Amino acid sequence: MISIKDIARQLGVSPSTVSRVANGKNYVNPRKRELILRAIEETGYVPNKAARAMVMKRSFTVGIVLPYTFNMFQRQLFAIIERHLESFGYHTLFFFIKFDGASERECLARLKSEKLDGVILLQEIRDRVFYDSLSRLQLPVVASTFSFPDIPSIHVDETQAAMDAVNHLIGLGHRRINMISGSDATFGKLRVEGYYRALDAAGIERDPSRVLIAPFYTAESGMNSMRELLLKNRNFSAIYAATDDLAIGVMRILIDKGLRVPEDVSVIGFDDIEIADYMVPRLTTIRQPLEDMGRQAALILHRGITRQGMARQEQVLPYKLIVRESTAQNNEKGE
Amino acid sequence: MISIKDIARQLGVSPSTVSRVANGKNYVNPRKRELILRAIEETGYVPNKAARAMVMKRSFTVGIVLPYTFNMFQRQLFAIIERHLESFGYHTLFFFIKFDGASERECLARLKSEKLDGVILLQEIRDRVFYDSLSRLQLPVVASTFSFPDIPSIHVDETQAAMDAVNHLIGLGHRRINMISGSDATFGKLRVEGYYRALDAAGIERDPSRVLIAPFYTAESGMNSMRELLLKNRNFSAIYAATDDLAIGVMRILIDKGLRVPEDVSVIGFDDIEIADYMVPRLTTIRQPLEDMGRQAALILHRGITRQGMARQEQVLPYKLIVRESTAQNNEKGE
DNA sequence: ATGAAAGCGCTAACAT
DNA sequence: ATGTTAGCGCTTTCAT
Numbered sequence: 001m002i003s004i005k006d007i008a009r010q011l012g013v014s015p016s017t018v019s020r021v022a023n024g025k026n027y028v029n030p031r032k033r034e035l036i037l038r039a040i041e042e043t044g045y046v047p048n049k050a051a052r053a054m055v056m057k058r059s060f061t062v063g064i065v066l067p068y069t070f071n072m073f074q075r076q077l078f079a080i081i082e083r084h085l086e087s088f089g090y091h092t093l094f095f096f097i098k099f100d101g102a103s104e105r106e107c108l109a110r111l112k113s114e115k116l117d118g119v120i121l122l123q124e125i126r127d128r129v130f131y132d133s134l135s136r137l138q139l140p141v142v143a144s145t146f147s148f149p150d151i152p153s154i155h156v157d158e159t160q161a162a163m164d165a166v167n168h169l170i171g172l173g174h175r176r177i178n179m180i181s182g183s184d185a186t187f188g189k190l191r192v193e194g195y196y197r198a199l200d201a202a203g204i205e206r207d208p209s210r211v212l213i214a215p216f217y218t219a220e221s222g223m224n225s226m227r228e229l230l231l232k233n234r235n236f237s238a239i240y241a242a243t244d245d246l247a248i249g250v251m252r253i254l255i256d257k258g259l260r261v262p263e264d265v266s267v268i269g270f271d272d273i274e275i276a277d278y279m280v281p282r283l284t285t286i287r288q289p290l291e292d293m294g295r296q297a298a299l300i301l302h303r304g305i306t307r308q309g310m311a312r313q314e315q316v317l318p319y320k321l322i323v324r325e326s327t328a329q330n331n332e333k334g335e
Numbered sequence: 336m337i338s339i340k341d342i343a344r345q346l347g348v349s350p351s352t353v354s355r356v357a358n359g360k361n362y363v364n365p366r367k368r369e370l371i372l373r374a375i376e377e378t379g380y381v382p383n384k385a386a387r388a389m390v391m392k393r394s395f396t397v398g399i400v401l402p403y404t405f406n407m408f409q410r411q412l413f414a415i416i417e418r419h420l421e422s423f424g425y426h427t428l429f430f431f432i433k434f435d436g437a438s439e440r441e442c443l444a445r446l447k448s449e450k451l452d453g454v455i456l457l458q459e460i461r462d463r464v465f466y467d468s469l470s471r472l473q474l475p476v477v478a479s480t481f482s483f484p485d486i487p488s489i490h491v492d493e494t495q496a497a498m499d500a501v502n503h504l505i506g507l508g509h510r511r512i513n514m515i516s517g518s519d520a521t522f523g524k525l526r527v528e529g530y531y532r533a534l535d536a537a538g539i540e541r542d543p544s545r546v547l548i549a550p551f552y553t554a555e556s557g558m559n560s561m562r563e564l565l566l567k568n569r570n571f572s573a574i575y576a577a578t579d580d581l582a583i584g585v586m587r588i589l590i591d592k593g594l595r596v597p598e599d600v601s602v603i604g605f606d607d608i609e610i611a612d613y614m615v616p617r618l619t620t621i622r623q624p625l626e627d628m629g630r631q632a633a634l635i636l637h638r639g640i641t642r643q644g645m646a647r648q649e650q651v652l653p654y655k656l657i658v659r660e661s662t663a664q665n666n667e668k669g670e
Numbered sequence: 671a672t673g674a675a676a677g678c679g680c681t682a683a684c685a686t
Numbered sequence: 687a688t689g690t691t692a693g694c695g696c697t698t699t700c701a702t
Contacts, residue, residue, distance in 0.1 A: 001472065054680075
């Protein structure tokens with residue numbers, strides 16, 4: 001592997017000069033610069049990242065932490081973040097973690113050993129210690145899809161968005177509305193909270209037996225929950241799923257059991273993942289501004305890394321109700 | 336950040352000894368080892384990856400190259416590979432590239448600068464130079480979903496699989512079968528080739544106007560192509576899409592235009608992505624052994640890195656026709 | 671069994 | 687404008 005010294009020796013200049021040229025610094029004779037540039041080109045010299053990282057104490061790499069059981073929404077989001085990070089000149093390292101302390105600690109150790117420049121959290125971590133460790137390392141962090149005190153974060157108003165989703169159902173004449181959410185993540189709880197509040201506002205009694213909590217936020221979880229629900233009763237005219245992934249599983253089972261969506265049961269999701277618009281029927285949902293969320297996350301992190309300040313901030317982005325085909329007027333005679 | 340020296344000083348031993356303990360080497364007094372281990376634990380010391388990488392000339396990181404416009408199949412595949420690589424103790428760096436020389440060259444430069452231990456290609460690269468450069472760097476490579484001379488690769492028999500897909504359609508009485516494939520990738524061409532061969536075998540005349548080539552292998556591309564096709568004619572009773580992603584887009588448009596799948600038009604895909612089983616109707620397709628492909632790719636690369644040999648190999652994995660609901664008997668009277 | 675010393679490839683402070 | 691020097695944190699001979 002060709003190094004900076006090789007180039008220096010070959011041209012009879014010092015390594016520093018080559019380094020200066022390679023990094024586009026000033027104070028170097030234009031003629032010499034030309035020469036060096038050509039030599040770099042010809043030899044195919046490429047700087048060694050590890051060496052740079054060591055001396056500069058920066059790796060130009062940021063870590064993205066995401067759940068082991070990541071769903072389609074998270075897949076889309078991290079692809080977007082990756083793209084923006086790349087445009088700022090960063091590489092991305094992924095850290096898949098489970099929702100438990102051991103996994104978080106292990107992740108923390110890896111985060112440390114990597115000499116990262118920053119971290120983006122797509123999986124929620126509730127342990128104060130985690131953030132404290134990172135801040136001791138001067139490691140900028142930004143949280144996406146959830147918030148944590150004093151941590152810059154990007155998310156939508158989950159509760160309000162969930163209320164809007166349920167209000168849409170209520171506006172369609174539904175009153176027997178069930179909800180399916182997932183475990184662990186706060187956004188799942190917030191969405192349940194929004195569900196309840198919308199019910200309250202409409203004067204519909206809260207009924208905890210109408211809320212099912214699946215282990216994950218995936219389509220498979222949605223299927224299982226819906227199956228379970230149907231075993232118990234059919235006393236609902238609409239289902240609010242906490243994520244589109246869940247909703248897709250819900251629709252699958254509904255249709256398999258001969259129930260029509262939306263004629264017999266309305267289904268609404270949350271996220272507006274790519275596939276939502278390809279489902280039959282097209283999924284009504286709440287759109288999270290994926291593109292913006294990704295860009296903002298990358299941008300805020302970049303600012304934090306380059307000390308452009310404003311690390312302490314919480315961005316609440318606008319969401320949007322997207323009415324498609326999976327929800328319809330409730331036709332049942334006076335329930 | 337606490338370093339190996341800190342621990343050494345604190346305990347009055349030499350850095351070498353700490354290093355030996357940290358790396359589980361022999362020749363160290365058990366009592367001292369205990370002491371050092373405890374200090375490591377207490378101080379939360381974590382080795383600096385960059386420093387290790389520099390001196391060991393290994394980074395314990397492997398690169399995964401995948402298309403910028405990656406579809407759901409590729410998303411699933413890389414998640415699986417990531418998981419297996421991690422189980423071997425590697426981290427993963429992603430390289431998203433476009434299908435052009437400039438992008439490939441840039442990728443190559445980055446690949447070099449990262450001091451990677453190995454590379455997995457999920458995006459096809461046809462330039463001999465690319466492989467030569469990597470081999471000069473002693474960088475093990477494995478290709479997945481395509482093959483290249485002398486490069487270890489994992490894939491299915493694309494042509495045969497495509498023939499099976501089309502034969503399924505022919506067996507159902509279809510003769511006016513159109514195909515939609517994508518650009519650039521060889522697997523797309525191979526699948527077209529299989530399509531033609533199946534037609535040949537059934538004595539159906541090849542008609543190039545029945546084959547549409549979309550720019551990508553995504554659902555959106557599938558939609559666009561299908562729209563385009565319907566503008567021209569409806570002279571087909573079945574569509575063979577080169578990927579499930581394409582097929583999903585195809586079904587969307589068919590249904591939007593009031594054509595029933597499979598009653599009016601049968602649709603078959605390729606890949607068997609997760610969502611295929613959630614579509615309405617469920618998508619008939621060719622299953623690629625994703626889990627196996629991912630595991631094998633990681634395993635072969637690991638062997639290459641650790642010099643356990645057998646780097647020169649081509650693994651052709653079994654595929655399987657999964658008949659679901661999107662294909663049916665052709666009911667038209669004698670065409 | 672352990673320490674001293676060299677060196678991986680690079681950048682940055684300093685000197686000129 | 688350019689070279690010299692030191693040092694980032696680690697592993698690995700080589701002595702002892």
